[in-house]
Amino acid sequence: MNMSEEDVRQKLRDLFSDDRLGVPSTLNPETIVAGAKRRRRRRQMMQTTTGMAAAVVMVGSGLTVFSIHDRDNGAVFPSGQLGLGQSATSQVQPGPAAEPPPPASSSAPHSSVAAQPPPTTVSGGPVKPPKSTTATKPPAQGKVTTGSLLTAAGFGKLRLGMSESEAEATTGPLRAKEVRGGCTYGYAEGSAVPGPTSVSLTESDGITVINPAGTVHTPEGIGVGSTEADILAAYPGSTKDGGAYVAPASAVSAYRIFVANDGSAVSILLTSINQDCQFG
Structure with missing residues (x-):
């Protein structure tokens, strides 16, 4: 049966005011209820934060699997890091991401300029590409002594x-x-x-x-x-x-x-x- 918070408080008052206890109680029912509410909110927030962190890790690396425990299980979270929207993923150290490719250099040669072909190589070493030849005037005949x-x-x-x-x-x-x-x-x-x-x-x-x-x-x-x-x-x-x-x-x-x-x-x-x- 589910009981409301007011019912819980009344039950606690009746219990601690019972003369049969023999010892006056210093516990405050309001304090006990507030602590229970804090623990419930913390547990809910932990569950939400854990789900968000797991989603971020799965999307970012696809490989890291981790779990976040609440204070009862021994994991301690610094204050201010369990708020919604805070970077809870800072507790997770994913592997190094692949470096992005370097940006294209603005000094790259224009596509209209044909690149020089690399020199071919043979067993004896590199061979330079043949030089272009231009038409030249035939050399003079020289002196004739025939006849x-x-x-x-x-x-x-x-x-x-x-x-x-x-x-x-x-x-x-x-x-x-x-x-x-x-x-x-x-x-x-x-x-x-x-x-x-x-x-x-x-x-x-x-x-x-x-x-x-x-x-x-x-x-x-x-x-x-x-x-x-x-x-x-x-x-x-x-x-x-x-x-x-x-x-x-x-x-x-x-x-x-x-x-x-x-x-x-x-x-x-x-x-x-x-x-x-x-x-x-």
Whole structure:
């Protein structure tokens, strides 16, 4: 049967006022009831706090299991820590939480910049990535020494300015001789010249054109295969005339260097600077 607090107080008054006790009681029924009420509230608060702490621990770590006992079971709680909303979980020491990932650095490279690939490695050590190559101008051909030598003065013993009789005395009679206008054209060969050669001459100026049929080169190293850069480097005063470069060879002579579409030399002849005959 449940009794109210007032009924409990009255029963206690009757009990302690009974003359049969023989000893006057110093206990106050009000004090006993108040103590019982305090113990009941403490027990209820302990149960509430224990449930809240268990919930916090289960959510925070999922691993820690603990129990909180009231004063009767030996656990002592400092004053002020059993209030609702207070941090009762401070009595619990959960394991260390995982460290949060470091924040993204603002100095990270922009995504549009492609990262350099790491160098590959082999058993012999790291291998650097290949360097990028750029198109460069092909190097100069250098000096050409292929074929016979054609100088600024002539070819073999045949010289610019020789008269027709001097030329025939040196190389023998001109073959396939032909006169057109004021110019005589012929073909010289023999031991006096390194190879067969076409010539053009006039009565007043003698030989004005020497045009070897074979491969020749100049003392400056220009010959078949030389590039335009080679020609201009060897003869800075050269000028372009149609499909050929006219390169000064001396005060009275010049090389006429014929070039292909790619600019490489294909043939060379020697000519007087001032002359009107054809080149052979």
